[in-house]
Amino acid sequence: MFIAIRDLTFAKGRFLLMGLVVALVAFLVTILSGTSAGLIKNNISGLIELPATHIAFEYNERPSYRNTMVERYMWEGWEASPGVQALEPMGHTVFNARTQRDEPLEITLWGLRPGSFIEPEVAEGEQLGPKENGVIISRLLADDGVSIGDTITLDRVLTELEVIGILDEERNIGHMPIIYTPLPKWQEATYGPPGGPPPGEKLPDILFDFVSVVALQLEEGVDIAALDDEFETTTLDREKFYAASTGYTEEVMSVGMIQLFLVVVSAVVIGAFFTIWTIQRTKEIGLVKALGASSWYLMKDALGQALILMLISTAIGLGLAILIGKGLIEGTAFPFMFESGMVTSSMILLIASGLIGAAFAIRQINAVDAMIALGREQ
Amino acid sequence: MSLKVSDVSLILGDGAQRVTALDNVSLEARPGELVAVLGPSGAGKSSLLAVCGGLRTPTSGTISINGTEITSVKPAQLTEIRRERIGFVFQQSNLVPSLTALDQLLLLVHLRGKKPNGEDTKRARALLDEVGMSARVDRRPGQLSGGERQRVGIARAFMMSPALLLVDEPTSMLDQNRGKQIVELLSQECHDHSVATLMVTHDHSVLSSADRVVNISDGRLAEAD
Numbered sequence A: 001m002f003i004a005i006r007d008l009t010f011a012k013g014r015f016l017l018m019g020l021v022v023a024l025v026a027f028l029v030t031i032l033s034g035t036s037a038g039l040i041k042n043n044i045s046g047l048i049e050l051p052a053t054h055i056a057f058e059y060n061e062r063p064s065y066r067n068t069m070v071e072r073y074m075w076e077g078w079e080a081s082p083g084v085q086a087l088e089p090m091g092h093t094v095f096n097a098r099t100q101r102d103e104p105l106e107i108t109l110w111g112l113r114p115g116s117f118i119e120p121e122v123a124e125g126e127q128l129g130p131k132e133n134g135v136i137i138s139r140l141l142a143d144d145g146v147s148i149g150d151t152i153t154l155d156r157v158l159t160e161l162e163v164i165g166i167l168d169e170e171r172n173i174g175h176m177p178i179i180y181t182p183l184p185k186w187q188e189a190t191y192g193p194p195g196g197p198p199p200g201e202k203l204p205d206i207l208f209d210f211v212s213v214v215a216l217q218l219e220e221g222v223d224i225a226a227l228d229d230e231f232e233t234t235t236l237d238r239e240k241f242y243a244a245s246t247g248y249t250e251e252v253m254s255v256g257m258i259q260l261f262l263v264v265v266s267a268v269v270i271g272a273f274f275t276i277w278t279i280q281r282t283k284e285i286g287l288v289k290a291l292g293a294s295s296w297y298l299m300k301d302a303l304g305q306a307l308i309l310m311l312i313s314t315a316i317g318l319g320l321a322i323l324i325g326k327g328l329i330e331g332t333a334f335p336f337m338f339e340s341g342m343v344t345s346s347m348i349l350l351i352a353s354g355l356i357g358a359a360f361a362i363r364q365i366n367a368v369d370a371m372i373a374l375g376r377e378q
Numbered sequence B: 001m002s003l004k005v006s007d008v009s010l011i012l013g014d015g016a017q018r019v020t021a022l023d024n025v026s027l028e029a030r031p032g033e034l035v036a037v038l039g040p041s042g043a044g045k046s047s048l049l050a051v052c053g054g055l056r057t058p059t060s061g062t063i064s065i066n067g068t069e070i071t072s073v074k075p076a077q078l079t080e081i082r083r084e085r086i087g088f089v090f091q092q093s094n095l096v097p098s099l100t101a102l103d104q105l106l107l108l109v110h111l112r113g114k115k116p117n118g119e120d121t122k123r124a125r126a127l128l129d130e131v132g133m134s135a136r137v138d139r140r141p142g143q144l145s146g147g148e149r150q151r152v153g154i155a156r157a158f159m160m161s162p163a164l165l166l167v168d169e170p171t172s173m174l175d176q177n178r179g180k181q182i183v184e185l186l187s188q189e190c191h192d193h194s195v196a197t198l199m200v201t202h203d204h205s206v207l208s209s210a211d212r213v214v215n216i217s218d219g220r221l222a223e224a225d
Helices: A002-010 A012-048 A072-079 A139-143 A183-191 A205-209 A224-231 A238-243 A248-280 A282-290 A295-329 A340-367 A370-374 B045-052 B075-085 B101-111 B118-130 B146-158 B176-192 B204-209
Strands: A054-058 A084-099 A104-112 A134-137 A151-154 A160-166 A176-182 A213-218 A233-237 B003-012 B019-029 B034-038 B060-065 B086-089 B164-168 B196-201 B212-217 B220-223
Touching (some): A002 A295, A054 A238, A183 A205, A233 A238, A282 A370, A295 A340, A370 B045, B003 B045, B019 B034, B034 B176, B034 B204, B086 B146, B101 B118, B118 B146, B146 B164, B176 B196
Parallel strands (some): A104 A176, A134 A160, B086 B164
Antiparallel strands (some): A054 A213, A054 A233, B003 B060
8 A cells, every 4th residue: 555545645635525524424324323222222122131032922924012912821832832941921011101290101011920030120129029019110210200109000091000119221112111010910901991890899810811922931943833833823033022012123224224325325425536536546547557557456555545544534433423422412311322233333334335435436447548657648 | 689679560540540650660779778769749759668668569560678578468467567677757757646756766666566675765765866866855746846856757767677768758848958957867877777768759959868869750760860
């Protein structure tokens, strides 16, 4: 890169301008990566933290948490099958609710058996237990002023829940905070009459034979398709049970599409810059060819120049985005989180696309005739 | 014999556009000999340089440099021959804008796939000193006058100890006085380094520095009187 490095300092104004554009694109891609990771966390943190390898839904070609009902025979069938290490029937219902200060809430009520492997560890208060209407809330609700001992009332069914534990972190699904309650209370709220059973009466037993999904811990090699067939379920692995959350796939695709556009823009901008730069250098390229440089030598030199430009500019854009993202955005209401794997892959994609754009432009070098050095027009 | 051109013809274009740029040209240059090719614009001077420098393949005839025939080799080999055996001094000096005077010379070392070392730098500085540019080694072309650029171009041409030096209108951008000085310098360097030199020019005032002068007209050569 004998000429490339010297060109960078010689034409610093042009390269600075180009570098700024690339840095800006890297900045936007990084911020979007943070937004994407933040949206994912905001949407499905409850699923991400769920210690299950699979989730079984009622049979459906496009299963979703809002439209599934698993019967007792299904989960008991799974439970008795070989290769099932752990299993937990689980309820999932979206409710509008009110705090005891009458503040409206939109929550997802998850029902689970106290002490089960999917029950999260509380940071304050108690785990689910004998208190039949006790609930565990996530940190976000606690930050909004809900505390231990408070009552949360579910609209429509008028079920009253008492906060007994608070998690140290955010647990959401479908952008709504999850409230964990014992399974019978969830079944009562979901399938029972408003206000609960009439005084002195019990709810019919059949209500307690239904849940939404089954959280599973499966060994490798379990014939899931056969068991799904047998128990009329649709079982999804982790990647797919994330996607079953409402809006998750669409959000990831939208943000991914914006990132992709930015990467394409970067490739086009870098390609355009190096096209113009190569045209401006035609005479110089012809001269160096006349002096004995091969086209390959010159292309390597120019590609190295593009790589240096991309690396430095991307690092600047990335650094700036991390500074602003960590300092000003993360921790606010805006869904934002740095996920190193996602940021790294975005940056690699950005640099690779820039190099492809540059390579496309640089191949013009091959066509430059060394005769230019003798004053002939190209 | 450093340069031997035998019955070379170069035909450019097709049909009505067909032009005979060189017509059965034969020429020789010995080591340390400066041969000036004099002719008006369009006479075929640059075509002669192009075929001798491996930038164009002649339609017929042969050219050899230090005994190696360059008219039948592949383009990649021609590039190597240019890099290893031929020095060029171009019109308007033709320097790389981003390189300092010293780097213009070191570039040739790099083109050979070698990282310039202390010895290379010493040689480059010595050559720049020979052409009176030792005080301006760190200047880029934009910071040099036309004459200074041409001096750097001459120093560069000798950097890799070429067997053949091809010089294209070295005085075209200089006033008569400076043009004469540059050609005298070229002649001296060509003798000192024992390099066969072919210089094309239309400038009669510089012919006194040449060892031999040939005229070119309509692509044909004739020994000058």
